[in-house]
Each structure stands twice: as structure tokens, then as C-alpha cells.
Amino acid sequence: MYNQEEKSEKCNLCPRFCNVDRNRETGFCGVRYTVKAAAAMLHFGEEPPISGKNGSGAVFFSGCNMHCVFCQNYKISNLCFGKEITTERLSEIFLELQNRGAENINLVTATHYTGAVVEALEAVKHKLFIPVIFNCGGYERIETLKTLDGLVDIYLPDVKYFSDKLAVKYSKAVGYFDAAYAAVEEMVRQTGKPIIENGLMKKGVIIRHMILPGCYKDSIMLFNRLKGFSGKVLISVMRQYYPCGKAGEYPEINRKLTTFEYRKVLDECEKLGFEGFAQEKESACGEMTPIFNLEGI
Numbered sequence: 246m247y248n249q250e251e252k253s254e255k256c257n258l259c260p261r262f263c264n265v266d267r268n269r270e271t272g273f274c275g276v277r278y279t280v281k282a283a284a285a286m287l288h289f290g291e292e293p294p295i296s297g298k299n300g301s302g303a304v305f306f307s308g309c310n311m312h313c314v315f316c317q318n319y320k321i322s323n324l325c326f327g328k329e330i331t332t333e334r335l336s337e338i339f340l341e342l343q344n345r346g347a348e349n350i351n352l353v354t355a356t357h358y359t360g361a362v363v364e365a366l367e368a369v370k371h372k373l374f375i376p377v378i379f380n381c382g383g384y385e386r387i388e389t390l391k392t393l394d395g396l397v398d399i400y401l402p403d404v405k406y407f408s409d410k411l412a413v414k415y416s417k418a419v420g421y422f423d424a425a426y427a428a429v430e431e432m433v434r435q436t437g438k439p440i441i442e443n444g445l446m447k448k449g450v451i452i453r454h455m456i457l458p459g460c461y462k463d464s465i466m467l468f469n470r471l472k473g474f475s476g477k478v479l480i481s482v483m484r485q486y487y488p489c490g491k492a493g494e495y496p497e498i499n500r501k502l503t504t505f506e507y508r509k510v511l512d513e514c515e516k517l518g519f520e521g522f523a524q525e526k527e528s529a530c531g532e533m534t535p536i537f538n539l540e541g542i
């Protein structure tokens with residue numbers, strides 16, 4: 246149980262180990278313990294069994310423990326736009342999304358608020374008849390994930406980089422792949438294999454990977470290292486990259502992906518026996534990026 250006493254402890258929720266008291270200051274993620282969110286809405290930009298017909302009930306949290314230079318949600322992740330709310334209000338938001346017909350509750354990058362999310366879910370999980378999704382950047386600690394066991398039905402972790410050089414350059418995330426690999430192991434342990442009923446995901450893990458321009462060889466190595474998860478998870482090979490955030494300061498990623506790069510990675514994933522989702526070329530635009538205007542908060 247997440248309580249005031251724990252809140253006063255130094256924050257080491259993720260592998261950044263900032264060890265700061267987030268009642269008074271902020272660490273790498275840029276936000277305090279009090280939940281801050283930028284929108285709660287029916288979102289149609291996820292994989293088909295997540296968005297469903299009615300949309301995923303997405304809560305977009307402010308701040309992030311990744312701070313990727315190319316982030317497509319830069320306004321909320323890096324600039325921390327949003328409004329502070331209580332955990333009671335967060336519980337209410339979950340129920341409101343369910344009442345609006347959401348197919349699930351989708352916690353979009355909640356790692357740095359895990360304690361508050363646990364508290365909010367514990368209060369209303371018994372009233373939720375739709376799955377709860379933990380959507381995260383993959384840079385997680387097992388100890389933190391364990392607190393979500395039984396409260397989360399579906400995990401949507403990014404696994405962004407295989408090379409530490411890339412992880413450090415674009416996200417300052419030392420040891421990223423090893424942390425993400427261990428996180429996926431824990432997620433699979435909690436949820437088991439993917440279950441999809443009537444076109445909607447009920448349980449399981451979808452590993453998301455957005456290929457970066459010039460980095461398709463890293464993506465191929467990444468999926469080869471993940472091949473032990475084939476049959477235990479679904480994958481989502483994302484083509485939606487377009488230069489966002491500070492990407493313009495990095496000439497090598499200041500362009501969209503080519504069809505050659507995308508095809509190479511998809512072919513490798515098929516060879517490795519993965520099942521999952523691909524994206525159209527047209528996804529590389531801002532069309533599915535939500536407008537963060539505090540809707541539903």
C-alpha cells in the first residue's frame with residue numbers, strides 16, 4: 246500500500262535512482278509525487294485490440310523517466326504540462342472513462358507515479374470490469390513493477406534500444422536494454438500469455454518498438470535478443486517516427502524512416518516467429534498524437 250509515509254521516502258522508483266524527496270524537489274522525471282496529468286480521453290491511436298471500437302481510456306501523465314529527445318508527447322513528457330490531482334480524483338477518472346465506454350484504462354507512462362497509481366487502483370479495481378493497462382518506456386525496476394501485480398492486466402512496454410550508446414545519446418538511459426529485458430520478464434510472469442477475446446485484449450504483454458532512422462540494425466539485434474519471448478508476447482513494430490521534440494538537433498534522426506529500413510526489421514521479426522502489429526507509412530505524422538488540453542482531468 247502506498248501511503249504518506251512512503252511518499253516521504255527518497256524516490257528510487259526507476260533505474261535512475263535519483264534518491265530525491267519528491268515532496269520538495271524533482272528528479273530526472275521532472276515532477277513531484279502528486280499526480281499531474283494532461284488529459285483523460287478515449288484514444289484511438291493504439292493497436293486494434295487496445296483501441297477497440299470505443300477507444301482506449303487513456304490517462305496521459307505529465308513528466309517521464311525517459312525524456313527521449315524525439316518524444317512525440319514532448320509537451321507533457323519533457324515540458325511536464327498538466328494539472329495536479331489527488332489519487333481520489335485519479336480513481337474517479339478511471340470510473341468516468343469506464344462510464345464513457347472505454348475498452349480499458351490505459352495509464353500512459355505512469356512509472357514515476359506508480360505509488361499513487363497503486364493507491365488509486367486499489368480503491369476502485371473492484372468496480373472496474375475493463376482491463377487496466379500499464380503503458381511505459383521500459384526503463385523499469387522489478388521491485389516497482391511487483392507492486393502492480395494483480396492490479397494491471399496488460400503491459401505495453403516500449404523496448405526502445407539495444408545499444409547502450411543509442412540509449413545514452415537519446416535518452417540518457419544507462420543499461421537500458423538489460424533493464425527493459427528484465428522488466429518484460431516480470432511483466433510476462435504477472436500476466437501470462439496474451440489473451441484476445443472478440444478482438445479486444447484482456448491480458449498479456451505487447452512489446453512496442455519504434456524504429457529510429459538509421460538504426461534498423463539496432464532494431465534487428467534487439468528483436469534477436471528478445472526472441473525468447475516469441476510466443477509469450479505480441480510485438481508492435483512501429484513506423485510512426487517523425488522528427489519531434491529536440492530531434493532537429495540530431496541530424497541523423499531528423500527524417501522519417503524509409504520503407505527499406507522498416508521492411509528489414511519486419512522481415513526479421515517474421516523470421517524470428519514473432520506475432521503482432523505493424524504500421525502503415527502514413528502513421529508517421531502527428532495525426533494520432535492527442536491534443537493535451539486537460540480534457541477529462
Ligand code: SF4
Pocket residue numbers: 256257258259260261262263264265267271272273274275309310356357
Ligand atoms: S521516478 Fe523520477 S525521481 Fe524517481 S528515480 Fe525515476 S526519474 Fe528519478
